[in-house]
Amino acid sequence: MATPNRWAIRDSGEATFFSLVDFHAIVTLPSLKTTGVSTTGTTVYSRGGRGNSKLVGFSSDRESKLKLQDAIFDNNAISMLTGNDIVAGVHKIDIHEIITITSVKASVVNTPVGALISVYKVNADGTNGVEYTLGNPTNPLEFSITAKELTFTAGTANGTQFRVYYYANTDATAKTVKVTSDMFGGSFRVVIDVLVVDEYTKAAYQGQLIVPNGKFEDNFDLSFAATGDPSVLDLNLECLKSPTSTTMWELVIYDDALLA
Amino acid sequence: MEKDNKIEITKKVVKSAEFKVLEKETDSAILNVLGWRMRVYFDKSLTKEQKEKISKGKLITVKYIGDLEDVFSVELQKLTEV
Numbered sequence: 517m518a519t520p521n522r523w524a525i526r527d528s529g530e531a532t533f534f535s536l537v538d539f540h541a542i543v544t545l546p547s548l549k550t551t552g553v554s555t556t557g558t559t560v561y562s563r564g565g566r567g568n569s570k571l572v573g574f575s576s577d578r579e580s581k582l583k584l585q586d587a588i589f590d591n592n593a594i595s596m597l598t599g600n601d602i603v604a605g606v607h608k609i610d611i612h613e614i615i616t617i618t619s620v621k622a623s624v625v626n627t628p629v630g631a632l633i634s635v636y637k638v639n640a641d642g643t644n645g646v647e648y649t650l651g652n653p654t655n656p657l658e659f660s661i662t663a664k665e666l667t668f669t670a671g672t673a674n675g676t677q678f679r680v681y682y683y684a685n686t687d688a689t690a691k692t693v694k695v696t697s698d699m700f701g702g703s704f705r706v707v708i709d710v711l712v713v714d715e716y717t718k719a720a721y722q723g724q725l726i727v728p729n730g731k732f733e734d735n736f737d738l739s740f741a742a743t744g745d746p747s748v749l750d751l752n753l754e755c756l757k758s759p760t761s762t763t764m765w766e767l768v769i770y771d772d773a774l775l776a
Numbered sequence: 777m778e779k780d781n782k783i784e785i786t787k788k789v790v791k792s793a794e795f796k797v798l799e800k801e802t803d804s805a806i807l808n809v810l811g812w813r814m815r816v817y818f819d820k821s822l823t824k825e826q827k828e829k830i831s832k833g834k835l836i837t838v839k840y841i842g843d844l845e846d847v848f849s850v851e852l853q854k855l856t857e858v
Contacts, residue, residue, distance in 0.1 A: 630811055631810070631812040631813075631847075632812070632813075634813065647799075647806065647813070649806055649814050650812045651815060652851060655815070657815060660848065661848070
């Protein structure tokens with residue numbers, strides 16, 4: 517079948533990012549919610565004559581922006597966005613947990629790293645009450661600790677709760693992505709595979725939107741909300757001009773059954 | 777088995793060091809002792825003026841027994857002077 521001349525599209529596509537340095541594929545995002553490419557330019561007009569009407573238009577400042585929205589957060593995508601590599605390995609994280617006293621003792625779940633940050637007796641309304649400090653449990657507001665087990669004052673009733681803040685180490689599979697003051701989103705070749713449908717035959721064809729140089733915008737948001745739709749990952753790229761081509765982006769419609 | 781009648785005498789050496797005040801309370805202050813929050817209680821002999829000298833962020837000299845290399849052995853002594 518010949519590739520269609522008129523077609524419809526209702527697909528967010530799959531985006532693949534390639535390195536501009538060594539051309540390797542970095543990540544494919546198969547869970548996009550929306551994909552959009554907007555193209556703008558500026559027209560300046562010569563005006564003159566009676567009525568000062570527009571006489572000649574000069575077009576310039578061609579710009580294209582690629583906007584992707586992914587339903588799933590991908591570590592590689594966030595890494596491209598931030599400009600920093602993902603680091604896998606042990607990381608110290610903050611823990612806070614509520615422990616309940618039995619026979620003046622209670623244990624935290626994880627092994628604390630270094631000093632406990634804070635220990636508070638939990639008030640009846642769940643808020644933090646009086647602070648307990650490291651010391652001798654013979655004193656009323658002090659505790660001792662051995663490994664994960666905290667020992668409180670002799671009179672502390674069973675069921676008394678304490679909120680303990682401390683550091684613990686993750687396992688080695690933890691992945692850390694960070695925004696740093698000196699690194700920014702990079703530039704990539706972006707290919708988006710979409711399905712198009714021929715208006716005449718209603719047959720499906722492949723489409724490929726190719727952005728030779730896409731630079732991640734440096735403004736991005738990560739939102740974590742307890743209401744509404746699940747959070748999404750927005751990826752916005754500015755299409756740059758290649759030094760060897762004037763193409764900002766191109767869309768190829770083809771019949772995948774006729775691939776050479 | 778016969779008990780050993782020897783009497784063991786443990787000598788507790790009182791040392792002193794400077795610690796940073798993290799919080800000031802009515803009758804005590806919470807200090808930073810090697811990253812741990814530890815409470816030093818004010819002795820009754822401490823005057824109001826002396827207590828006023830203690831404030832958050834200030835370094836105060838506190839007597840203690842134990843060894844700073846093992847923070848769990850440290851017992852801060854009541855603060856008698858500032």
